[in-house]
Amino acid sequence: MTLALSTWLASGDLVEVPVDDLAQKLAARAKSGDRAAMRAIYERYAPQIRRFVRDMLRDNAAADDALQDTFVRVFHHIAALDEPEHLAGWIFGVARRVCLEHRRHTSRRQRSTEPAQDSTDTADSSATPEALFFGTEAALALDRAVDQLDPNRRAVLLLRCDHQLSYEEIATAMGFSLAKVKVELHRARASLREIIHGGASR
Amino acid sequence: MSVLMRSPATGQAQAGSCNLDLDRLAYGELTPEGEAEAREHLVGCDVCRREHEMLLLERRAFVARAWLASPAPLPDVEQLLARAASEPVSLGLRWQTALRRWSSPWRGAILQSVLGAFAVGLLLQVSHPREAQHGAMRAGAPGASTHARPIASAADRSTRPSDDNALPRANPESCDDFGEVCVDQPLVSTMMSMAALTDGGARSPDPCASGPQSQFADWSAQNSSSNELDSYVEAVCAPDAI
Numbered sequence: 001m002t003l004a005l006s007t008w009l010a011s012g013d014l015v016e017v018p019v020d021d022l023a024q025k026l027a028a029r030a031k032s033g034d035r036a037a038m039r040a041i042y043e044r045y046a047p048q049i050r051r052f053v054r055d056m057l058r059d060n061a062a063a064d065d066a067l068q069d070t071f072v073r074v075f076h077h078i079a080a081l082d083e084p085e086h087l088a089g090w091i092f093g094v095a096r097r098v099c100l101e102h103r104r105h106t107s108r109r110q111r112s113t114e115p116a117q118d119s120t121d122t123a124d125s126s127a128t129p130e131a132l133f134f135g136t137e138a139a140l141a142l143d144r145a146v147d148q149l150d151p152n153r154r155a156v157l158l159l160r161c162d163h164q165l166s167y168e169e170i171a172t173a174m175g176f177s178l179a180k181v182k183v184e185l186h187r188a189r190a191s192l193r194e195i196i197h198g199g200a201s202r
Numbered sequence: 203m204s205v206l207m208r209s210p211a212t213g214q215a216q217a218g219s220c221n222l223d224l225d226r227l228a229y230g231e232l233t234p235e236g237e238a239e240a241r242e243h244l245v246g247c248d249v250c251r252r253e254h255e256m257l258l259l260e261r262r263a264f265v266a267r268a269w270l271a272s273p274a275p276l277p278d279v280e281q282l283l284a285r286a287a288s289e290p291v292s293l294g295l296r297w298q299t300a301l302r303r304w305s306s307p308w309r310g311a312i313l314q315s316v317l318g319a320f321a322v323g324l325l326l327q328v329s330h331p332r333e334a335q336h337g338a339m340r341a342g343a344p345g346a347s348t349h350a351r352p353i354a355s356a357a358d359r360s361t362r363p364s365d366d367n368a369l370p371r372a373n374p375e376s377c378d379d380f381g382e383v384c385v386d387q388p389l390v391s392t393m394m395s396m397a398a399l400t401d402g403g404a405r406s407p408d409p410c411a412s413g414p415q416s417q418f419a420d421w422s423a424q425n426s427s428s429n430e431l432d433s434y435v436e437a438v439c440a441p442d443a444i
Contacts, residue, residue, distance in 0.1 A: 035283060042279045051271060060274070068277050068285075075286035139267040161264040164229060185225070189260070 027084035030075075038075050045088065046071065048163050049095050055158050056099040058147060066102050070095040089169030096155055096173060103151075145195040153188035160185055220250050228257035 023044070029037035049070055054063035073094050081090055146154055152174070159165045159173055170181045220243065226232050227240045244251045 038283060039279050042276075042282070046276045046279075047273055050274065050276065051268065054271075064274070064277070068282060071279075071282045072286045072289070075283055076289050138263060139270045142263050142267050160225075160229075161260060162268055166231065192260075193256075 023087045024084045027078070027081060027087040030078045031081055031084065033079070038078070041074070041087070041091075042071055045091050049091060052092060052158060052163065053095050053099055055146065055162070056096070056151065056155060057102055062102050062106065066095065066098045069098045069102075073098065083172070086169050086172040088163075088165060089172030092159060092163070092165065092169070092173035093175070141196060145192050148195050149188055149191055153184055153191060156181060156184040157188035157192065220247060222250055224250060224254050224257055228254060228261055 023041075026037045026041050026044070030041055046067065050063060050067045053066040053070065054060060057063050057066060070091070074091055077094075081087070083090070146157065149157065156170060156174060156176075159170045160167075165173065167178050167181050170176070170185075171178050174181065174184075176184065222240055222243060223232065224240075227237060230237075232240060244254055
């Protein structure tokens with residue numbers, strides 16, 4: 001990273017990210033027990049959450065369990081949601097906690113995790129032109145590099161780069177301050193580049 | 203909104219020390235003015251331009267990675283809703299939800315004020331024991347007091363400087379028709395002296411007094427000098443005192 005961290009952090013140009021009105025309305029309705037709103041939240045966020053928990057757990061079976069646990073908790077606790085405008089951050093935060101519990105549970109049972117490379121995650125040759133442009137190899141290289149990151153940094157990087165959450169939502173999901181989100185993101189990017197460049201130079 | 207650090211001398215953007223939020227630029231989160239200014243800066247700053255290109259490349263790579271992972275079928279949402287509904291709601295969550303429903307800015311402010319006042323009162327009560335207070339009760343007239351405060355309880359200490367021990371005491375006093383005060387030796391305990399006075403004047407009349415006597419007990423949370431006690435009893439004895 002070429003920017004000096006201190007000056008980067010000192011940047012006061014925080015822009016109000018446009019609030020996702022639909023998500024906010026869905027959250028408000030779901031809080032009052034509207035099941036249709038809960039279904040809509042599921043349809044909107046479940047694919048992203050599945051990818052996130054799979055990236056965090058690196059195990060498809062565990063990811064399926066974690067996805068279900070995440071949404072059961074989301075539906076169960078949605079009445080206690082404080083900030084409907086940060087619905088995405090809140091759901092990702094629940095998913096992250098579920099992943100931590102799964103990992104703890106797995107390590108307690110000393111069960112070896114299987115690599116997350118089953119038939120559902122192999123490269124899809126009918127992907128978009130963008131995916132074709134970058135190629136399967138590049139995506140797999142990125143995937144392997146992400147896998148080597150520290151779990152917290154991996155989560156921050158994925159939330160930003162893969163799921164494109166705002167800093168505020170990442171802070172909600174991770175329970176970090178905005179400053180810490182920026183620092184962790186900066187470090188995650190630096191580590192990722194180091195891993196990729198290290199792999200490429202070998 | 204300024205997103206650049208400019209040289210004070212030349213006004214030109216300083217390469218390598220730019221206060222530019224390239225990440226927000228790459229994700230389209232800057233305001234139109236901020237973005238225009240940032241793009242203007244990128245034209246003249248190789249370092250920032252390279253970094254910006256790296257961020258865009260990284261972003262595209264993540265998009266490609268997401269596309270390449272074919273989606274797995276999702277579990278049925280109805281089952282998850284049913285599971286969520288069947289889970290018992292914890293007491294903590296109920297409280298949390300009820301509090302959230304009840305809470306509003308003004309209710310929160312009121313609650314905080316009340317709790318704050320209660321805490322301060324409690325703190326004062328603990329850190330500052332009751333100030334010296336005197337009370338008096340005429341013999342045979344329980345509850346008649348010169349103070350709104352009730353007659354001494356066991357927690358009230360009534361001590362005299364001459365007392366040797368620190369047991370809570372009430373000090374029987376008497377006052378004759380001429381207002382002369384006679385301070386008796388304190389009884390053993392507050393309860394005893396109260397009992398002596400409230401049963402209609404069980405104590406024997408004081409020999410040093412002239413005429414009918416009024417008997418009192420005084421109590422105090424702190425040591426009081428004899429003079430203070432005497433003047434207090436004199437005041438209590440005044441015809442319009444009780």
